[in-house]
Amino acid sequence: MKTSEAFPSKYLAASDFEEAMTVTIEHIDQEEIGQDDDKKIKNVIYFEELEKGLICNKTNWARIVEYHGDESDDWLGKEIMLQVERVNYKGEEMDGLRVKPRPIRKPVKKSMPRRTEEAGEDIPF
Secondary structure, eight states: OOHHHHSOOSBOOGGGOSSOEEEEEEEEEEEEESSGGGOEEEEEEEETTOSSBEEOOHHHHHHHHHHHOSOGGGGTTOEEEEEEEEEEETTEEEEEEEEEEOOOOOOOOOOOOOOOTTTTOOOOO
């Protein structure tokens, strides 16, 4: 049993991801995170595709601002990509979730038959 299964969390963790995932921002809440004297109000971003929310640190917030602007109300319905990266947390290297711009989908080129005058068809330009 994985630690994340033995001690389930309401919030996303690196262990929840096997590969990068594009997600759509559904809403953002401010929630009390932590216990006792360590409780702090943090921004939590929820996504249409996932049940758990992302506790959004300053680095990930700044990346979303870079991609979608400074007003978080404008982020609703916008896509980002979540992926696991090695991060430094309190002087220790560990896996963490990082926000990336959503991958750009290139259009698929479809070859179209060219019409010719010999075939009695108009050239399409």
